[in-house]
Amino acid sequence: MNSLNKINYISNWIKEYANSLSFQPVSLVIGVSGGIDSAVTSALCGRTGFKTIAISMPIKQNSSQHDLSLKHLDWLKKNFDNVETNIVELDNVFQSFENTMADFNNSLAFANSRSRLRMVALYQIAQANKGIVVGTGNKVEDFGVGFYTKYGDGGVDISPIADCKKTDVWNIGKSLGVIDEIIKAAPTDGLWDDSRNDESQLGLTYEQIEDAMENSDSKYFKRYQEIRGPNLHKMKAIPVCILPKD
Numbered sequence: 535m536n537s538l539n540k541i542n543y544i545s546n547w548i549k550e551y552a553n554s555l556s557f558q559p560v561s562l563v564i565g566v567s568g569g570i571d572s573a574v575t576s577a578l579c580g581r582t583g584f585k586t587i588a589i590s591m592p593i594k595q596n597s598s599q600h601d602l603s604l605k606h607l608d609w610l611k612k613n614f615d616n617v618e619t620n621i622v623e624l625d626n627v628f629q630s631f632e633n634t635m636a637d638f639n640n641s642l643a644f645a646n647s648r649s650r651l652r653m654v655a656l657y658q659i660a661q662a663n664k665g666i667v668v669g670t671g672n673k674v675e676d677f678g679v680g681f682y683t684k685y686g687d688g689g690v691d692i693s694p695i696a697d698c699k700k701t702d703v704w705n706i707g708k709s710l711g712v713i714d715e716i717i718k719a720a721p722t723d724g725l726w727d728d729s730r731n732d733e734s735q736l737g738l739t740y741e742q743i744e745d746a747m748e749n750s751d752s753k754y755f756k757r758y759q760e761i762r763g764p765n766l767h768k769m770k771a772i773p774v775c776i777l778p779k780d
């Protein structure tokens with residue numbers, strides 16, 4: 535399936551899913567980070583015709599990342615009449631949380647908390663607008679290496695590009711006309727003060743991970759397994775204690 539067919543298929547899937555829900559949502563709510571995944575997903579939402587609320591939620595954000603999110607919000611408004619954009623500043627909220635949790639200081643936990651705070655904001659906005667929260671995880675992150683504490687993706691209602699490899703997402707972005715700066719930007723989760731990117735954290739490029747996911751003889755397979763192993767619990771359903779029958 536080429537990129538244009540994927541665009542049509544995913545946009546129709548989002549629309550059909552929303553229309554199938556009993557409570558009939560009237561909006562799609564998505565966090566926009568300035569990265570390719572949220573850029574593509576928000577554009578796919580825009581193509582559905584549903585009211586789409588795209589939100590930038592900076593928390594101690596690197597200025598270049600925030601600038602890209604603002605540029606993409608502008609691009610969305612120019613290309614889709616049904617897209618509404620917002621900027622929700624969460625710096626003060628996060629600072630208060632950090633201060634409150636000072637006795638439990640842990641840099642990784644605080645990084646993950648940024649995403650979860652954005653998730654809370656997305657659900658607040660969604661419920662206030664009779665909407666559903668749209669996730670931005672792709673196949674490599676969601677099912678390959680479990681690297682998906684993303685821009686508000688701590689919890690979502692639907693995940694339209696979860697079956698797309700990262701290279702698929704880049705190609706779809708090009709076909710959608712996403713701005714070149716976003717397509718060329720180094721992927722990052724935006725959760726660290728030092729602005730580290732995804733590939734530096736993972737130790738492999740996305741192309742190398744995709745090669746390992748598809749080929750157990752790949753020279754990157756061992757490293758892929760080392761990344762994947764500790765994160766397998768994230769890719770399984772939540773364990774539930776089933777009580778024995780009387």
